[in-house]
Amino acid sequence: MSWKVIDRNAAPDKAEAPVLTDALVEKIRVFLPRYETKRAALLPALHVVQDHFGYVSWQAMQELAELLEINASDVFDVVTFYTYFWTHPRGEKVVTVCRSTACAFMGADSVLDECKKVLGIGEHETTADGKFSLQTEECLATCDHAPCLYVNERCHKHVKPEDVRRIIEDPNNAKLDIERSTLFDGVKGA
Amino acid sequence: MTKIIINGTEVETREGIPVLQAALEMGLNVPHYCYHPGLSVVASCRLCLMEMKMPHPKTGEMGWAPKLMPSCQTPVRDGMEVRFDSEAVKRNQRNCMEFFLLNHPLDCPVCDQAGECLLQDYSYQFGDSTSRMVDPKYVNPKKDLGPKTLLYANRCVMCTRCVRFADEVAGTGELCVTNRGSKAEIDVFPGKALDNPLQGNVVDICPVGCLLDKDFLFKQRVWHLHSGDSICPGCATGCAVRVDQNENVIYRLKPRYNPGVNDWWMCDEGRFGWKYAQDATRLNRVITRRGEAVESLDWAGLPQTVRFRFAEVTAEHGDASIAIVLSPFMACEEAWLVATALRKIAPNAALVLGPVPLREQDEVFPKGATNGDAKFTISKERCPNRRGIERIIGALGGPTLTFAEFSENGGKGEIKGAWISGGYPEKWVDKELAKAADKIEFLVVHDLFASELCAPAEIVIPACPFTERAGSFMNIAGKLQPFEWAVKPADGCKRDGQFLQELAEITGIYQPESVRKLMAKQMPEFAEVAAPPKMPEHQH
Ligand code: SF4
Ligand code: FES
Ligand code: FES
Numbered sequence: 001m002s003w004k005v006i007d008r009n010a011a012p013d014k015a016e017a018p019v020l021t022d023a024l025v026e027k028i029r030v031f032l033p034r035y036e037t038k039r040a041a042l043l044p045a046l047h048v049v050q051d052h053f054g055y056v057s058w059q060a061m062q063e064l065a066e067l068l069e070i071n072a073s074d075v076f077d078v079v080t081f082y083t084y085f086w087t088h089p090r091g092e093k094v095v096t097v098c099r100s101t102a103c104a105f106m107g108a109d110s111v112l113d114e115c116k117k118v119l120g121i122g123e124h125e126t127t128a129d130g131k132f133s134l135q136t137e138e139c140l141a142t143c144d145h146a147p148c149l150y151v152n153e154r155c156h157k158h159v160k161p162e163d164v165r166r167i168i169e170d171p172n173n174a175k176l177d178i179e180r181s182t183l184f185d186g187v188k189g190a
Numbered sequence: 191m192t193k194i195i196i197n198g199t200e201v202e203t204r205e206g207i208p209v210l211q212a213a214l215e216m217g218l219n220v221p222h223y224c225y226h227p228g229l230s231v232v233a234s235c236r237l238c239l240m241e242m243k244m245p246h247p248k249t250g251e252m253g254w255a256p257k258l259m260p261s262c263q264t265p266v267r268d269g270m271e272v273r274f275d276s277e278a279v280k281r282n283q284r285n286c287m288e289f290f291l292l293n294h295p296l297d298c299p300v301c302d303q304a305g306e307c308l309l310q311d312y313s314y315q316f317g318d319s320t321s322r323m324v325d326p327k328y329v330n331p332k333k334d335l336g337p338k339t340l341l342y343a344n345r346c347v348m349c350t351r352c353v354r355f356a357d358e359v360a361g362t363g364e365l366c367v368t369n370r371g372s373k374a375e376i377d378v379f380p381g382k383a384l385d386n387p388l389q390g391n392v393v394d395i396c397p398v399g400c401l402l403d404k405d406f407l408f409k410q411r412v413w414h415l416h417s418g419d420s421i422c423p424g425c426a427t428g429c430a431v432r433v434d435q436n437e438n439v440i441y442r443l444k445p446r447y448n449p450g451v452n453d454w455w456m457c458d459e460g461r462f463g464w465k466y467a468q469d470a471t472r473l474n475r476v477i478t479r480r481g482e483a484v485e486s487l488d489w490a491g492l493p494q495t496v497r498f499r500f501a502e503v504t505a506e507h508g509d510a511s512i513a514i515v516l517s518p519f520m521a522c523e524e525a526w527l528v529a530t531a532l533r534k535i536a537p538n539a540a541l542v543l544g545p546v547p548l549r550e551q552d553e554v555f556p557k558g559a560t561n562g563d564a565k566f567t568i569s570k571e572r573c574p575n576r577r578g579i580e581r582i583i584g585a586l587g588g589p590t591l592t593f594a595e596f597s598e599n600g601g602k603g604e605i606k607g608a609w610i611s612g613g614y615p616e617k618w619v620d621k622e623l624a625k626a627a628d629k630i631e632f633l634v635v636h637d638l639f640a641s642e643l644c645a646p647a648e649i650v651i652p653a654c655p656f657t658e659r660a661g662s663f664m665n666i667a668g669k670l671q672p673f674e675w676a677v678k679p680a681d682g683c684k685r686d687g688q689f690l691q692e693l694a695e696i697t698g699i700y701q702p703e704s705v706r707k708l709m710a711k712q713m714p715e716f717a718e719v720a721a722p723p724k725m726p727e728h729q730h
Contacts, residue, residue, distance in 0.1 A: 005332045011381025058380060072379040077366035 012058035020063045024052060028067065038068040042078055046085055055086035083124075083135055091126045091133035093174055095119070096150040100139035103147040107161075111147050112136060114161040118168050132168070153180070195271040203266050210238050210261035211729075213274060219728040220274055221283055221312045223290075223349040223397050225262035227729070228454045228565075229358055233260035235349050237286045237312070240264075241279055243271040258282055280316070287317030293327045293372065295344045303399025305412040308730060309347065330375055336364070336384035338404050338458065339393060343375045346400040352376060352392040359455065359565050361556025362386040376400070388555055388566060390461045394444060395454070397730060405462055406442045410434075418676025419446060421663050422460040423519055423615075423656045426571035428665030429456040430722045433464075433657050433676035440468060440657055440677060448722035451665065457568050466615040467655035472638055474682035477650050487649070489684050493692040496634060496649060500535045503607035503632045509536035511606035513596055516583065517544040518573035519613035521661020522670070522716060523705040524686050525575075525582050528636075531694035532609055533588070540589040542596045543579050544611065545618060547572035569666050573614075574656075578664035585713040600626025612637030613653050619643055636686075652683045659686050661702045662719050672702065672719040 020028075031044040045068065049060050056064075056079050065072040079085045097103075097112045116122060119132050126133040142148045145157030149167075152174040156167050167173050191202045196213050203212040211227060213220045223235040239258035246253055252271075258278060273279065290309060298304040330343035348367070353376065356365040364384045368377045378384050384392070393403045415434040422429040422443070429452035432444045443464055445456035466472075476487040478495075487495065504512060514532050516525040532539055553568040554560070583590055591599065599605050601622060608630045612618060615638070619627075624642035627633055635647040644650050658679045662672045679685050687700035698704075710717035 005334055007334045008378050008380050009334060009336065009383045061379070071363040071366075072382055073364055073366035073377075076368060076377065076379045080368040081370050083370075 015057075015059045018063055019053070019057060019059050020049070020067070024048060025067065028064075039070050039074070042068055042070070042075065046075075046079060046082075050085050050090075054090045055088055057087070083137060086124075086133070089126055089130065092131050093151055094133045094135060095168065096135050096137045096140070098138075098140045098142075098146070098148055099136040100143075102139070102143035106146040108147040110161045111149060111159050111164060114164040115149070115168070118165050192266045192268050194266050194269070197273050197275050206265050208262050209240065209264045209266055209270070209272055212266050213240075213261060214726040214729045217727060218274060219315065220261065221286075221308075221316050222262060223308065223347050224351065226351050226354075226395055226454075229351060229354040229395075231263050232350060232354070233263040235286070235347065236260065237283060237316075238262045239279060239282045240272045240274050241276050283312075283316040284318050287313050288321055288323075290347045291317070291321055292323050293330075293344060295327065295329075297345075300408075301342075301345065301399040302402055302407060302412070303345075303396075307399055308397035309345070309399075328372065333375075333377065335376075335378050335401075336389060338462070339384055339389060340402045340404055340407065341376055342400055342402060344400075345398050346376055347398055348374055348376075349397060350376075351395045351397070352401055355392050355395060356384070356386070356389075359391070359556060360386045360388045361558055364389075365392070386557070387457050387459065387553060387568060388455060390458045391445070391455045403442070410436055410441045415441060416676075417444075418657070418674050420656060420676060421574060421665075421671050421673040422456060423574040423663070424457070424460040424463050424572065426569040426574065426576060426666035427452060427567055428574055428663055428669065428671050429460060430671065431456060431460065435657075435677050438677045440464065446722060447725045448671075451667070451669065451671075451722070452566065455566050457566070459568070463615070464655075464657065466638070467657045468680075469639075471640070472655075472680060472683075473640060473650065473652035474680060475652065479648055489689065492649075492651070493689070493695075496693060497531070497535060499632055499634075499648065500532060500607055500609075504536040507606040507631075509538040510540075510589070511604065512536040512539035513542055513591060513600075513605050513608045514539055515542045515544050515593070515596060515608065515610040516579045517611040517613045518546050518576040518579050519544075519656075520575060520579065520611055521659060521663060521673070521687070521702070522575065522578040522582060523661040523702045523709070524659070524690050525579050525611075526586075526709050526716075527687070527690035527694045527696075527705065528609060528611065529582065529586055531690065533586070534694075536607070538589055540591045540596070541583040541586060542591045542593055543576070543583060545593050545620075546576050547614070547616075547618070571666060574663040574665070577666065577668055578662070578670070581664065581713065581715065582709075594622075597622035597626045600630055603629045605630050607632040609634045610636065610643060611653070612639075612641070612643075613655070614638070615655075617641065651689070652680075654679050654683050654686050658683070660700070661687060662706070662716075670716065670719045672721055 027048050028045040031041040035041050045064055049056050061075040062072050065075045095115055097115060098108055115134055119127055119134055121127055121134050124135050140148055142155055147159055148155055148157045149159050154174045154176055192205050193200060193202055201216050210220055210222060210225055220238055222238040224232050238261045240261040241254050242259050243252045244255040333341040335341050353365040357363045364378045364382055366377055368375050393401045414436045417432045417434045420431050420433045422431045430446035430448035432446050433440055434442050443461050445452055447454055476492055478485050478487045514529055529541055549570040552570050554564040555566040619641045627643050627646040633647040634649045635643045636651045636653050638653050657676045660675045662670050664670045691700045706716050
């Protein structure tokens with residue numbers, strides 16, 4: 001058979017010490033009283049882990065499952081549902097190209113291709129130096145300036161393929177025009 | 191009772207059931223993937239959509255609502271009117287089918303499910319013959335989900351039946367959906383494989399060829415299989431099963447719908463535990479020992495020889511020295527036939543219930559459930575018919591012995607003539623029994639496999655496993671469930687019921703119903719068997 005077979009009987013390598021440090025666990029516990037069930041705290045907990053490590057490792061997923069008393073498969077399910085969470089290390093900067101209708105009509109495909117060429121990586125991959133990751137996302141809510149892409153939280157509008165290299169090489173490409181609101185109660189300083 | 195109108199026909203349905211269920215029960219073929227009566231409703235496949243009459247928001251006048259509704263998620267209500275035969279409904283079905291096949295590899299020629307695949311059937315019945323898809327298809331890797339099951343993700347229709355089964359029935363929750371949208375896949379957490387005692391059911395409920403049973407993989411094209419309706423002899427739960435065979439070779443067991451007993455499910459031990467039935471080491475000829483000499487015996491003369499020898503021993507030692515061990519693996523009919531046949535010769539022969547293999551406790555599902563809200567129970571009693579044999583022994587009256595007493599008395603040389611039925615899939619003869627067997631002057635052993643009993647036995651008769659027999663088992667709840675044979679007896683063997691009927695001097699072909707009629711004269715409770723109802727034709 002020429003098809004690839006993934007063997008799920010084998011467990012991923014186990015880290016020697018837990019990856020969720022006491023401090024991280026404390027950060028997660030803060031969310032527990034907000035919800036009726038522990039399961040419900042999975043999303044904020046994943047944010048804590050993602051923001052701290054840049055990704056959610058197999059090990060972290062298992063530890064989260066234990067902490068929240070759910071199946072590891074449930075954590076895996078949620079982590080992979082949201083493209084925001086990474087299962088392998090994410091780069092310092094994330095280039096997100098819109099893949100929804102408006103942008104698609106306006107040429108997002110060629111923008112994405114150009115990103116792949118400039119960064120030398122595919123979708124949901126990270127450059128060898130750990131500086132950039134590339135991903136696609138559903139509508140980025142800037143359809144009126146399609147096609148658009150984000151570098152971290154900064155939106156670049158009306159992007160043409162020939163703009164891509166300039167945007168990626170610009171050291172300030174992720175600088176926000178307006179600072180993020182201090183009311184944002186996610187994990188700050190990410 | 192609720193009255194609703196489906197496709198213009200008024201039907202009475204049970205209260206509160208989904209419209210889809212009502213439609214299936216009235217015989218309509220409504221395509222559906224995600225709905226399964228044993229699982230929660232998610233209404234995600236959108237194949238079962240229907241049109242429903244609703245009051246107009248302004249005029250209040252009843253009319254067909256423009257939006258289609260999932261019939262699996264809409265409970266029946268009195269006076270409701272729905273239809274599945276309109277153009278809008280059919281268009282939806284066509285579109286859904288085209289959508290399900292977007293990434294499907296159309297690899298039916300190498301797919302185990304072909305022939306019993308709901309993608310094939312529904313495409314043919316409700317789909318279009320062409321697809322408008324021009325882009326390349328996604329190709330997903332195959333996954334080894336666990337020791338017994340494979341996932342060919344390309345074929346998945348994302349109904350999530352399997353995931354819900356693991357969560358809701360098995361209670362083990364190994365399965366999950368990873369990624370999203372067109373990239374969604376069924377998966378398990380690495381190292382936490384799909385490996386629970388009920389896991390085989392996910393293969394059954396997968397409507398397509400995505401989840402595959404490694405044991406059956408590439409073994410048979412399903413249209414070559416013929417099936418016999420049987421009862422699993424693995425434990426006292428008595429799951430209704432279907433034995434699938436081709437040319438007298440068994441390939442797999444599947445559960446049959448049997449409400450209140452096994453519902454739609456069965457356990458893996460039963461599903462894969464039948465292999466002994468085709469084991470090459472099974473006893474396959476009748477032998478008799480006279481001193482050191484071992485001779486083959488002919489089936490034709492056997493009943494007479496057995497009766498004659500029992501009569502001789504009875505004449506010599508009296509009928510109180512005769513014992514009949516009835517195995518809890520025997521059908522009620524078989525046990526009754528042996529007991530009646532031999533009691534005719536030795537009216538005071540003792541009846542003995544053979545050993546009942548026991549485990550420490552029942553295994554209850556979903557994992558962590560208490561007995562009260564269990565959806566499935568694997569009984570700790572590892573044999574199918576303890577209840578039935580006990581009833582027969584009780585009803586026939588006369589002397590009885592416990593199995594321990596039998597071994598003990600036998601060991602003391604008090605038993606001169608004995609019939610021992612075995613039929614256990616595993617080694618079952620303990621030291622005490624072997625010792626007793628040595629002392630019994632005339633021993634007849636009717637068993638599947640050779641054991642310590644064979645050497646001291648004067649006559650060894652090969653028995654048949656459940657797949658070659660017919661009769662009825664009484665399960666732990668006292669339900670008398672009939673089973674039929676699926677394959678012919680192995681070479682050299684004879685169907686137990688047939689032989690035992692001849693032993694009891696009843697002529698004709700063995701038919702469990704006729705034997706039960708005779709039994710019912712003494713024991714009215716054996717007059718009726720409880721065969722499970724048929725599932726609606728188009729339910730799956
Ligand atoms: S693997 Fe089968 S049962 Fe599971 S979601 Fe896919 S089609 Fe449904
Ligand atoms: S479609 Fe791209 S931002 Fe909305
Ligand atoms: S949406 Fe009703 S059966 Fe799937």
